[in-house]
Amino acid sequence: MKPETAPDPRDMTAEIEFGGLEDSCGFLITIAQVYVFEQFHEVLGKYGIRPGSMSALIIIGRNPGIRHGALADALRIKLAHMTKMLKSLESEGLVRRTAPPHDRRIVEVHLTDKGKRYVAENAPRLFEHDSSRPDGLTAAEKKRFIKLLRKFSGL
Amino acid sequence: MKPETAPDPRDMTAEIEFGGLEDSCGFLITIAQVYVFEQFHEVLGKYGIRPGSMSALIIIGRNPGIRHGALADALRIKLAHMTKMLKSLESEGLVRRTAPPHDRRIVEVHLTDKGKRYVAENAPRLFEHDSSRPDGLTAAEKKRFIKLLRKFSGL
DNA sequence: TATTGTTATACTCTATAACTATA
């Protein structure tokens, strides 16, 4: 990112011009997201954990009996996708889904014992990875970054 | 996000516990990214523009003759996907792809006149949308946020 | 042999809408 450098795409040492995208939150968040996933798979892939289902399991563990809809809202994914993910986690024996008697439309989700062991083993790996990712931010910057990210998303 | 509230997923007014994810850069960036795409499609969908190809066209416009590989690096997407995207943009008449005589392995990309008009018309819409997105950040916060995002991604 | 790009395949994630069951 050197705006003063004349762009010459044939010169491999030349930086390319981003034409304003370097100041676009949307573009930069997309780029950051690619980096996050890349690092996640590189470091945590060997344990077979994936970002989406790991987040779901962590939230289910902290909110026993949470409904499909509430979980979908929390993870910002569509209910249809949530169903697929939870049925998959159920078939792996990590979660249990039950319809309460008072409203049989609802599906409540709990971790199984296997699911609890899975979270106890893998959640620390996720958090350790997240805080040690080589992202070039100082501790103070990371703190500010997290606050801004939360405010940005209305979380 | 109220850690002091007892979690009760059946009470719709209760906040859910994120169990540490609320302090994870990776999780928060994923959530932010969902918000960015959602807003993008809501506001700019009617013009038929999409985030990936719009970014590509903007960068091509600013770096005439840029190679497939350099563009893929800039957008953090795989070369195989870049090829698909550029062939699609070529079939829409927005870009021209040519192999230079001095190294016939290379493919250089330029905007066509139609592509230039397309960018002239739609890039301002993208930037206007990006700066006016209702993300709750003040101008000063947005500035700091952009700097942190760039540092985070090594851009 | 190494580099640049292409093709093919498969998998994940997402969007949408029609559907079932229940309230």
Place this chain on the structure above:
DNA sequence: TATAGTTATAGAGTATAACAATA
């Protein structure tokens, strides 16, 4: 009629690896 979730289908994005052409 409205709500919670399910199913089916299609599309976008991505990963991977095998491939062709050129250097």
